[in-house]
Amino acid sequence: MTVTDHAPLNGVDTPTLFATVDAVREQPELARFQFRTTTEWLSGTHNRTRIAGFHGAGGEQHRDQEFTVDADHPTVLVGADQAPTPAEHLLQALGACLTSGLANIAAARGISLGAVTARVEGDIDVRGLLGIDDDVRNGFESIRVVFHVAGDAEAEQLRRLVGRAAARSTVLDVVTGGVPVSIDVATS
Amino acid sequence: MTVTDHAPLNGVDTPTLFATVDAVREQPELARFQFRTTTEWLSGTHNRTRIAGFHGAGGEQHRDQEFTVDADHPTVLVGADQAPTPAEHLLQALGACLTSGLANIAAARGISLGAVTARVEGDIDVRGLLGIDDDVRNGFESIRVVFHVAGDAEAEQLRRLVGRAAARSTVLDVVTGGVPVSIDVATS
Numbered sequence: 001m002t003v004t005d006h007a008p009l010n011g012v013d014t015p016t017l018f019a020t021v022d023a024v025r026e027q028p029e030l031a032r033f034q035f036r037t038t039t040e041w042l043s044g045t046h047n048r049t050r051i052a053g054f055h056g057a058g059g060e061q062h063r064d065q066e067f068t069v070d071a072d073h074p075t076v077l078v079g080a081d082q083a084p085t086p087a088e089h090l091l092q093a094l095g096a097c098l099t100s101g102l103a104n105i106a107a108a109r110g111i112s113l114g115a116v117t118a119r120v121e122g123d124i125d126v127r128g129l130l131g132i133d134d135d136v137r138n139g140f141e142s143i144r145v146v147f148h149v150a151g152d153a154e155a156e157q158l159r160r161l162v163g164r165a166a167a168r169s170t171v172l173d174v175v176t177g178g179v180p181v182s183i184d185v186a187t188s
Numbered sequence: 189m190t191v192t193d194h195a196p197l198n199g200v201d202t203p204t205l206f207a208t209v210d211a212v213r214e215q216p217e218l219a220r221f222q223f224r225t226t227t228e229w230l231s232g233t234h235n236r237t238r239i240a241g242f243h244g245a246g247g248e249q250h251r252d253q254e255f256t257v258d259a260d261h262p263t264v265l266v267g268a269d270q271a272p273t274p275a276e277h278l279l280q281a282l283g284a285c286l287t288s289g290l291a292n293i294a295a296a297r298g299i300s301l302g303a304v305t306a307r308v309e310g311d312i313d314v315r316g317l318l319g320i321d322d323d324v325r326n327g328f329e330s331i332r333v334v335f336h337v338a339g340d341a342e343a344e345q346l347r348r349l350v351g352r353a354a355a356r357s358t359v360l361d362v363v364t365g366g367v368p369v370s371i372d373v374a375t376s
Binding site: 166 | 199208213219221257269310324329347370
């Protein structure tokens with residue numbers, strides 16, 4: 001399989017995607033990435049995260065724009081409902097990761113996509129996070145993803161796109177497998 | 189500890205927060221929540237998630253507004269860089285969850301907060317997600333959170349706020365411990 005086998009498709013620059021994979025395969029040090037976010041407390045449960053530069057592809061990467069994302073709790077959980085909850089942000093990160101991967105994989109396989117949606121549902125018993133019952137976990141008990149995929153391929157091929165996206169998803173890996181997290185505090 | 193011990197603080201309606209905890213303690217069925225997000229593919233790795241209603245506190249909850257959150261890959265990963273990556277959304281969800289919890293806990297303890305920030309860094313080797321090396325995981329290898337907390341309390345008390353926020357964080361629980369995820373596909 002070579003770069004010239006593939007034309008851009010689904011808005012994916014497939015030749016560049018294949019060239020990137022080849023470049024990283026030959027220079028594994030290009031594969032070291034570090035992503036960063038900085039959350040600033042605003043008021044109550046409302047906060048705002050800035051997302052800009054990151055490290056990767058052999059150096060520090062700058063973006064033309066800085067992104068901001070807000071989070072808050074809903075009123076029934078005593079927030080001001082100014083933004084999605086952090087728990088919803090976790091779910092959207094999962095849906096987004098699977099969807100981005102699916103589009104890349106479809107392009108690599110020459111499958112033209114139609115409408116694609118991923119609905120993500122997470123069940124949680126908030127007695128954990130409210131500190132009412134130590135036997136209830138703070139996080140989601142279970143998460144379900146339901147994809148609707150239309151595209152120029154047999155149903156089985158479209159299903160396999162989702163399977164491959166899941167097999168290569170960063171966020172699904174973290175959400176199902178867990179990652180060590182260290183937390184440090186500076187005070188003033 | 190009763191509701192009347194606590195006045196609103198840090199933008200947190202502390203009396204209502206305590207009343208909510210008491211209500212859920214007495215009626216555990218109020219604690220069943222389901223959060224939902226729906227991601228729509230736009231083009232390439234760019235997609236958009238809508239976040240609106242959820243189930244909780246004994247019924248279906250509607251919001252006055254629907255939230256939308258975009259995700260994309262950066263150009264060095266062959267995206268259009270229209271929005272944060274899904275991996276960065278995972279990190280911001282973690283920073284936001286810890287920060288929201290910290291503000292609630294500070295209010296409950298009568299500690300007035302100054303500036304609070306949480307920087308989150310995640311290290312990842314993208315050979316996993318690119319399908320180059322099956323021995324490399326798709327997700328982050330490790331995540332670090334660095335809090336800066338200013339407030340009207342001793343440094344040790346401020347550090348304990350972070351510790352308690354971590355001990356009750358939904359997103360930290362998921363990110364460190366993992367959750368079962370099911371994925372279904374409908375095609376057309």
